[in-house]
Amino acid sequence: MKTPPDENQLVRYLDDEMDLAEKNTFEASLAADAELRAEIESMSRLGAVLRSAMPDGRDVPHPDFFNSQIQVRLAEEKQAHVREFHAPAQVGGWLGWMRTPWFAAAATAVIAVVAFGFWQDRHSAPTGLSVVLSTYAPNPSVHAHSFHSGEAQATVLMLDGLASVPPDRQIVGQQVHHSDMDRQVATTPLFSDEGRVLLVRAVDGRNQPRLLEHTR
Amino acid sequence: MPHSLTAARLFFITLMACGGGGVLNGQPAATSFEASPIIRKPATDGKVWGGLIFASPKGKGTGVAKGDLPAGLRDLPVRLGKVFQFAHFELLGQHTQDVFREYESWVVPSKDLFLKVDSKGKAGGGGINLHLQFWQEQQVLVKTDAVLREGSPLFISGPKWRDGQLIFVLMLTMPED
Numbered sequence: 001m002k003t004p005p006d007e008n009q010l011v012r013y014l015d016d017e018m019d020l021a022e023k024n025t026f027e028a029s030l031a032a033d034a035e036l037r038a039e040i041e042s043m044s045r046l047g048a049v050l051r052s053a054m055p056d057g058r059d060v061p062h063p064d065f066f067n068s069q070i071q072v073r074l075a076e077e078k079q080a081h082v083r084e085f086h087a088p089a090q091v092g093g094w095l096g097w098m099r100t101p102w103f104a105a106a107a108t109a110v111i112a113v114v115a116f117g118f119w120q121d122r123h124s125a126p127t128g129l130s131v132v133l134s135t136y137a138p139n140p141s142v143h144a145h146s147f148h149s150g151e152a153q154a155t156v157l158m159l160d161g162l163a164s165v166p167p168d169r170q171i172v173g174q175q176v177h178h179s180d181m182d183r184q185v186a187t188t189p190l191f192s193d194e195g196r197v198l199l200v201r202a203v204d205g206r207n208q209p210r211l212l213e214h215t216r
Numbered sequence: 217m218p219h220s221l222t223a224a225r226l227f228f229i230t231l232m233a234c235g236g237g238g239v240l241n242g243q244p245a246a247t248s249f250e251a252s253p254i255i256r257k258p259a260t261d262g263k264v265w266g267g268l269i270f271a272s273p274k275g276k277g278t279g280v281a282k283g284d285l286p287a288g289l290r291d292l293p294v295r296l297g298k299v300f301q302f303a304h305f306e307l308l309g310q311h312t313q314d315v316f317r318e319y320e321s322w323v324v325p326s327k328d329l330f331l332k333v334d335s336k337g338k339a340g341g342g343g344i345n346l347h348l349q350f351w352q353e354q355q356v357l358v359k360t361d362a363v364l365r366e367g368s369p370l371f372i373s374g375p376k377w378r379d380g381q382l383i384f385v386l387m388l389t390m391p392e393d
Binding site for chain 2: 072079128129130131132133134135136137138139142144146149151152153154155156157158159162163164165167169171172173174175176177178179181188190199201204208209210211213
């Protein structure tokens with residue numbers, strides 16, 4: 001009785017993954033078996049149709065932001081896992097859920113996540129320090145990256161690729177004591193320590209911030 | 217404070233009235249207003265200090281006076297020098313600001329570079345979860361999610377200017393409630 005080639009062999013042949021000896025053997029089988037040839041042709045046609053109908057890939061809009069949000073989601077899930085691990089079990093159910101089939105896999109995953117968390121903490125930012133979780137620079141020529149400086153005892157967000165401020169431009173600082181949100185007109189007056197209005201933040205028609213100087 | 221709010225509202229509405237709602241350089245017009253109602257202080261998640269620093273190879277001024285800096289950040293020039301290869305650090309402007317729980321907050325040590333701060337609640341292990349937007353006039357340079365913790369400042373490298381660089385420093389200055 002003829003031994004039919006398994007599906008894996010067919011796929012490997014179509015994907016040209018066989019070595020020469022294996023390919024010769026398979027093609028000898030193919031020459032002798034009309035049914036097998038028909039199968040190969042059918043699979044080949046199906047592959048061609050699928051390739052023509054589906055693009056190889058599609059660009060993700062704003063890939064940096066996409067990646068940063070994935071990092072945020074991973075961090076949130078890590079925290080959720082840790083909370084779940086430390087959450088008290090329900091009374092009467094603690095032995096039951098330990099016997100469930102997914103417990104070993106889940107426990108392994110949680111232990112790995114916790115171990116990774118400890119490792120990451122030891123190698124990036126110790127507890128008690130500020131942390132940058134994600135960054136997104138709308139201008140693609142700007143590259144944002146962060147690190148912790150032990151010497152400076154600070155977290156640093158570096159923005160490479162920013163355009164320089166023209167040297168003749170005056171950068172004027174303000175000594176702002178505080179600001180309040182005026183919800184009635186959606187503005188933010190900024191006050192000096194004497195209670196004098198220095199600036200008023202408003203928004204323009206494109207919802208962009210505008211800082212208006214208060215002169216009188 | 218109500219007096220200041222009234223002045224601010226008067227100023228803003230006058231500008232809007234004279235400038236068509238979007239033009240910002242109108243002349244003030246005579247307008248009368250009722251007194252501001254008493255506004256309840258919104259809930260906050262903490263307080264931040266934001267400073268705009270000009271780092272340069274050699275400064276003309278006296279640099280950052282320790283008295284200008286918040287407690288816990290008196291050695292800011294030394295700490296900045298560990299990260300940014302400049303000899304002189306000048307404090308151009310600063311702003312101490314409550315971080316509102318339900319509203320956006322703005323930290324504006326300068327009209328040129330400022331920060332929008334949205335609280336995302338208290339962070340586990342202390343500090344505040346924040347969404348920050350670093351603005352240069354009408355352009356947002358970077359958006360970031362961060363955990364800001366007391367005693368641990370965030371240095372944001374800004375654009376180059378003249379022979380140096382602008383640096384924004386943000387620090388949580390007050391223990392949370």
